[in-house]
Amino acid sequence: MTHAVPGPDAGAPASPSFYGLSRTRLGDRFGELGVPRYRADQVFSWVYQKRQRDASAMSNLPAALRAKIPAVCDLSLPANPKVYATADGMTHKFVLELRDGARVESVSMRTEKRLTLCVSSQVGCALKCSFCATGLMGLKRNLRAEEIVAQVIAMGDHHAWQDERFNIVFMGMGEPLANLDAVCEAVRILHDDRGLNLGARRITVSTSGLVPQIRELAKLNLQVGLAISLHATTDELRDQLVPVNKRWPIAELLDAAREYGHTVGRRTTLEYTLLGGVNDGMADADRLAKFARALPSKVNLIPYNPVPGLPWKRPSPEAVEAFAHRLYPHAPAVTIRDTKGGELWAACGQLGGLSPS
Ligand code: SF4
Missing domain, CATH: 3.20.20.70 (Aldolase class I)
Incomplete structure (x- = not known):
């Protein structure tokens, strides 16, 4: 019996992973929601420079945007390497x-x-x-x-x-x-x-x-x-x-x-x-x-x-x-x-x- 190898999308969440998005592409996704592009710069700095991976703690973003981020991109990483x-x-x-x-x-x-x-x-x-x-x-x-x-x-x-x-x-x-x-x-x-x-x-x-x-x-x-x-x-x-x-x-x-x-x-x-x-x-x-x-x-x-x-x-x-x-x-x-x-x-x-x- 052969087992099909699952594709990379198996079990993927609805929103794309943040870590595969360039800042331009994240800005595009924000743009679709009417959010200014510079917010993508801020999120990049939070995640990659301040190592903050919880959107609700990104204190210089408006609360409404913080709440939207999980629908824009998934900030989770493979658990417990x-x-x-x-x-x-x-x-x-x-x-x-x-x-x-x-x-x-x-x-x-x-x-x-x-x-x-x-x-x-x-x-x-x-x-x-x-x-x-x-x-x-x-x-x-x-x-x-x-x-x-x-x-x-x-x-x-x-x-x-x-x-x-x-x-x-x-x-x-x-x-x-x-x-x-x-x-x-x-x-x-x-x-x-x-x-x-x-x-x-x-x-x-x-x-x-x-x-x-x-x-x-x-x-x-x-x-x-x-x-x-x-x-x-x-x-x-x-x-x-x-x-x-x-x-x-x-x-x-x-x-x-x-x-x-x-x-x-x-x-x-x-x-x-x-x-x-x-x-x-x-x-x-x-x-x-x-x-x-x-x-x-x-x-x-x-x-x-x-x-x-x-x-x-x-x-x-x-x-x-x-x-x-x-x-x-x-x-x-x-x-x-x-x-x-x-x-x-x-x-x-x-x-x-x-x-x-
Ligand atoms: S991983 Fe590198 S060294 Fe190994 S088979 Fe592939 S190309 Fe060759």
Whole structure:
């Protein structure tokens, strides 16, 4: 017997979620009721800046408007996110249950310098990268803009909004460019200076290689950073690891990334997951350095985080160091991602309903 996956509207309230409305759209809704647009500015400030989510407490709004707000927009958020912390308290995994029962996972990672929030754009993923737990789930559905914004709020609330500056990376579950409209709407909402006022330069969207959508994103001129999940330096290997490569091979992908970087004036990040004995040889490092030099780019090396049931292995620390050293003199900027959250199944490529023990 098969069970239909409920759509995102299952169980939705009559009014749209506030968190999926841009200030312009909220102003439009107020306009339909004869309420001046500037009231939308006030509500945005209340919710995003003063963290007030009870309309009746928005004291500079007329009582009649406060009473109308629930019919205009729904201020509620997914209730009681589950939060798991690593022993050092630096990484947290969040599991949000959405209205239709779908679960979405997000991760916050703290370093000495900053807090980074890794958000999901889909429940599951259709792209089936061969090393990724999310890919094993298949695609359940796209997230809506409000469900993306809600992840940021859940993490901000948990950290009591103590970080004035934090970064957002769309590197959680799903391929963000396969859900471009909702991702861009969420970016606009997060960016609003009456809202969280998160600069586009603090936001990075990661893709496995949807070339037409990279070009579309460039046209939208949102100024967000672009990360390419490269993971291989030959089409032969990338076809196996990242199957979307068969449609848009490496050369086309890097061309699109170069154009994107040129349009928005930002360096592209090349994400490279190191799989022991598979893509961590010196010839791979040489080809990767060549790609990195040809773009304005930085390289982020990610030692693989094992996923139960998948055959890939994490390379030894010595192999990771050797690979990085081979790159250093030839590639413009190289970092090794300090693996976060492996004990929570929260590290890169591990989001997919695996439970912390
Ligand atoms: S790595 Fe990203 S694009 Fe590939 S299957 Fe996993 S979530 Fe999807």
